[in-house]
Amino acid sequence: MTQFIFLIIKAAIVFFFCVGLAAMLIWGERKYAGWMQSRLGPNYAGPMGVLQTFGDLAKLLRKEDVIPDTVDKPVFRAAPYLLWVPAALTMAVIPFGGMDAKIFGWRTDLVIANFDAGIVLFLAMGSLAVYGVVFAGWSSNSRWALIGALRSGAQMISYELSMGLSLVGVMILAGSMNLVQIVDYQSGAFWHWNFIPQLVGFVIFFIASIAELNRTPFDLPEAEQELVAGYMNEYTGMRWGIFMFSEYVNMIVMSAIMATLFFGGWRAPFESWNVIPGFLWLIAKMMGFIILYMWVRWSVPRYRYNQLMSLGWKILFPLALANLAVTALVVTVK
């Protein structure tokens, strides 16, 4: 019974952490973009404009929820949730600290779900996200949204393949799909982390994750200059807000997965630095990746559809296969 209560508490903490961080990231990205573009960014609401997102949230909630007559209403309503609920679920398998940790005299694992198919859950939930986008585009009954949905369907499925393959190297090294055990495998200082033997896998995963997140240079589904807003063309008010929000929740999840699989999860870069709690290290690593995502987004132009496909299938996919083969060979010979 105590374990069950702990589970609820842990889930609530992780959920609100995600939501709060996503809200801060929306502000953060705008501020970051402002700095890159030699302007101020939001600076009116609160110190440095930190309350901007909450102001926007209040505005979006008060807006009229316009649902056009010709849309497929149930699907149209469901689509935003399909995008962000699976992403948030993935946070369940991310370990935030050691197992059997002692907190205020109580003992508990600092992970919501410690089970063996962690990576599979992540990949499965990532695949579900494409439904949100495709449903939104299809049910909108708008041709611009449809083009966005089609692009996204093709893109997410193509890049999911390279993404999954790039993780197999890590699984082989750690001999497990359980994220807790993968972190354990990387115990020790930073030269024990997976990103050194799996550098190719990490780079492929990072590129594929940008495509999964629909961010520049792979933001074809919502290409502002071409499709206006792509699959979310017909959405207004808070429904649109959820799309916006889910982008950031997805970003948090992706960076958490990257930190866990390739950068030692909650472990400190040096053994002696472990006095700082593990979850702070994890958050620090996540923030590093999130800033990297933002940096890329505000720097580079966008790929064209056929170039995106040839990058995914002709470069990333063979590279991921080769990485898998080499890793398997090395592990077997050892």
Added chain:
Amino acid sequence: MSAPLEEKVEQRTRPTLEELKERKARNRQRVSDNAEVMTISMGPHHPSTHGVFRMDLDLDGEVIVDVRPEVGNLHRGMEKLAESKTYHQIIPLTDRLHYVVSFSQNEGYCEAVEKLMGIEVPERAKYIRSMCHEMCRIANHIIWLGFLVMDLGAITFQQITFREREYIMDLWEMLTGARLTHSFARIGGVAKDIPDGFREKMAAALEVIPKRMAEYDRLIRNNRIFLARGKDVGIFTSEDCAAWRVTGPTLRAAGCPRDLRKDEPFAAYDQLDFNVCVEYEADVIARYVLRMNEIYESIKIIKQCLDEMPDGPVIAEDAFHVIPPKKDVLRSSAAMIQDFVQVFRGPQVPKGEVYKAVETSQGELAFYIVSDGSPKPQRLRITTPCFYHCQAMQPLLQGEMLADIVGIFCGVDVCLGSCDR
């Protein structure tokens, strides 16, 4: 890190017309004969149509099968409006054609009127006009670059190019008092002489801009995505340009060295030493390289103008056609009467027709005036490059991908205010 002015952006290969046609044909092959077409309306409120342009696109997946451009959403009846205004009053109207290159349009109109009236413009005014023309060109090309890269997806670029354009805007403010629509040219010259401190400010700006441009060039030339997005996209050969009357940088990027500054010199261009930039690849990258080189060339011209500018009046002394300088109006009764007559009645114009074209940063801008001898034109026809560029969308876009519409559309430089008039 700073590039000397003489150092141009390197030229690429020089394909023949046949090779270009072959490349274009390769793009066209994407269109299959039995395509299932989805028609989609792009614009007039689409963010990337640079105004209110509308196209009906026939799409086969991502490939453009056919395009039907539609102009006129921003029609303001300028030509008709001009018929009810005196020749002096039309100058502010021409500002509103394309707000980035206001002066070029003022000047093109004034050149036409001067040709009609037979006014000799003072040398100093000619040099100031040439200088202002090149300021327009620099500002326009900088802004064009920002919009092009933004349309290809990198939004930051557009924001930082505005920073460089600001140098030119500050100079405009100093020179004319206005930043956007300055109505600086007058029939018979320009409104004011260059103010004190202008030369220094200009020198400072011309010091910074090429440095920044070299920086941007490194940023773009080393970006594989930009190169992939621009190479062999939107090929428009010199033959196509001639057939569709596409002029300016698009024509020069296709290997045809036509530039009215050299071919039919106006302002002081016959006395200035400059080169006509030419590129041969005829695609988006060629247009980009050409415009970068034109910025360097413009900087050279401005420096020459400031150095070689003779002393003298900036507006012709002509009692029947010209508004006298303001300081004379307040001191001499003859000038006051002249001012009164010019403002209330308008200039004395001979009967006749006149056509005059100038090279703006987008292409050839022409004014055709029919005069019946009254102080108001009987007909003023404005031929803007943008109209022809919009018209050429159909041959430009056929066979290209949906994502390239914005790059090509921005690449030929279209302003809808100028197109619809």
